[in-house]
Amino acid sequence: MRFKTFPGGVHPHDHKHFSASAPVEEFPLPKRVVISMSQHIGAPSQPLVKVGDEVKTGQKIADAGGFVSIPQHASISGKVTKIDMFPHPAGASAMAIEITTDGEDKWVDLVDDENFLQLSPQEMKKRIGEAGICGMGGAGFPTFVKLSPPEDKPIDTVILNGVECEPYLTSDHQLMLEKGPEIVSGLKILMKTLSAKRGMIGIEANKPDAIALMKKLLASEKDLSVVPLKLRYPQGAEKQLIYAATRRKVPAGGLPMAVGVVVQNVGTAYAIYEAVRFKKPLVDRVIAVTGSIVANPKNLRARIGTPFADLVEHCGGTNAPIGKAISGGPMMGFALPSLEAPVGKGSSGLVLMSQKEAGSIEERNCLRCARCVDVCPMNLMPSMMVQAVKADDLTLALRCGLEDCIKCGSCAYVCPAHIRLVQWIDRGKIRHAAAQRGQK
């Protein structure tokens, strides 16, 4: 088999064995859920309910807050008990709606369109928009926005991202093994809405079973193919994936549509299938709860809004005190101060590290060793960029590629001086954004 890849990148130990072969398990109905209004990139959703309202599972409880935004739905049935600031899966806190269960899980009415692939693209897009779907690999970009490219940017290729290059995470892998045909249907829906001719599923070499299964499913489809990819981080980053699969380079500062490509995560494709066929809103997702200290690491299908603490308890708790709790993967995820935050639509994993694993080493002077330069998948100069940010020289930072950095963390991963490069780059990005606002 030929494996494709991109230039640069690193090879972190994948740590996937904890939960790699755990079949997806249904997480029992949570007692309460916290539905954040900011689970996506764009304007926060606007609550439609008030405290005391009774809601059904799947009922819309918040509207999209703008064009680049999504509606939110109740993920359990019960009563709205609070609308307030709650801890957020990305660290800080955000406005959210708390629902307390009635113990019954009463659903809104769903449909079952067996001929869902015959629906018109407009109807498909409408259902996807109404289901409140955003990118489930972590970025959280509203999906239907990606499906509405401008007229002058025709899309010819849809790539499903089943790479899951972040260490530890296994949820997409399991989903592909268990819901292969559904994911393929999701891909076909995406292709139809975009009138794209070609569909691809990118999967990293460490998931040979998923590659084999998808190949079998796509054997008779001439426009659909599996793209086996080399094991290398960040293989699943959008621009790197597109390059590996199609050899097209997304222009710096541009979006994938500029080269006629749309990328969606395989989990998103599954949600799209459910939304279009059943009109089922996005109220649950698969999340890997894993790490060396988790008693029984699992892949759980959990309702959106389930507190992380409940998931950990369901996995038998931990064998040792938690040093770090990471929402998402360890390369790009967020370290949480506590387990109060809930599962969001982009929560691909919850990784718990022991105190020893969470230990960090003092930052030292940059050695100018250029390791960061060698691994940067965007071909930037991370070290010089950070020196520039430290010296408040934004012009030089921009020349070193401040705007092009995808914050993949490869540079900080290899830095022998243990410089928190991504943190500094982030600071530079924030300063640059502020400076630009000031100019306008």
Next chain:
Amino acid sequence: MTEKYKVSPAPHLHDRTSIPSVMWNVVIALIPALVFAVYYFGLRSLWLTLLGVVSAVATEALIQWFRKVPITVTDGSAVLTGMLLSYNISAGSPWWLPVVGSVFAIAIGKQVFGGLGNNPVNPALLGRAFLLASWPSLMTGSCWVKTSKSAVMSGINLDAIASNLQTVAPKVHNLVTGATPLKVAQLIRDPNIYPEFSQKIFNGLIDLGTLKNLFWGNVGGCIGEISVFALLLGAVYLLWRKIIEWRIPFFYLLTVFVLTFFFGGIKGSGYSLTLPFFHLFAGGLMLGAFFMATDYTTTPMTKPGRIIYAVGCGVLTVIIRLVGGYPEGVSYSILFMNVMTPLIDMLTMPKAFGKVKK
């Protein structure tokens, strides 16, 4: 909000490299060269090296203690500087030479600029340049010692010149038994010095037997530079552990190879494929190309920059060797290219992935 767990920015994983792991690995890679030095020059080379290392470490610790900054001598970088400095002096040096050199290298070459990562040029090479300027007689010409395995300093296979050399040409005999190979190469550049013998000596330099001596290290020279074999062992280790990257040594050596092939001959000698190997093996090139030109802090970070830097080192080395006033040019070439490094970096800034060339 209560912070029960550690909150720190991503990434939350790190490969296991650290400054100490890098530095100690280079130290390990330099050990074969020391073993060969002890074998050929005797234990004195070991003591001199240790003196250099201890002085470097002590100087670094003392200065850091004075500056009230964390004392970081366990990271191996001062050990490495002391080691490289000592590798660049003769095994016959007085005991204080590596001490003075190391103190200078650490104090003026490194700590004055704020320590590791801030030095503009390689501290060990600066220390060596200082010694050369202050005690030229201890750093050139007569200071070199023969190896205990050979009566010929230059490593030249005498039979390749004439089997009864001592009687037919005592002057030539004295030369090859008393000078380093590069010195011999320098002297025969002038056809008037050894009129009838230039060509013969030249043939001796590029004789396979000579190359064999140079390869194993049975030749006069600095402590750490003599054995090409030992240095290559260390180099392979560093490349394998990904401590150094291939570009700089490869292009440095390639440049020297190509230039000496075309321009290294003497009048009427024609082209020879063994000549470039003589230039690769002789003097401090192997030590320089793998262990000093690859010093992180003082070399360009961009990939094209590394190639420019390495080619620059190679061109300068060859110019000094073939037309300059010194027999050897590795140290000065590297020092000069160290100084050019910031400029090279700025001129070769990479274009971001997907950025259209303007």
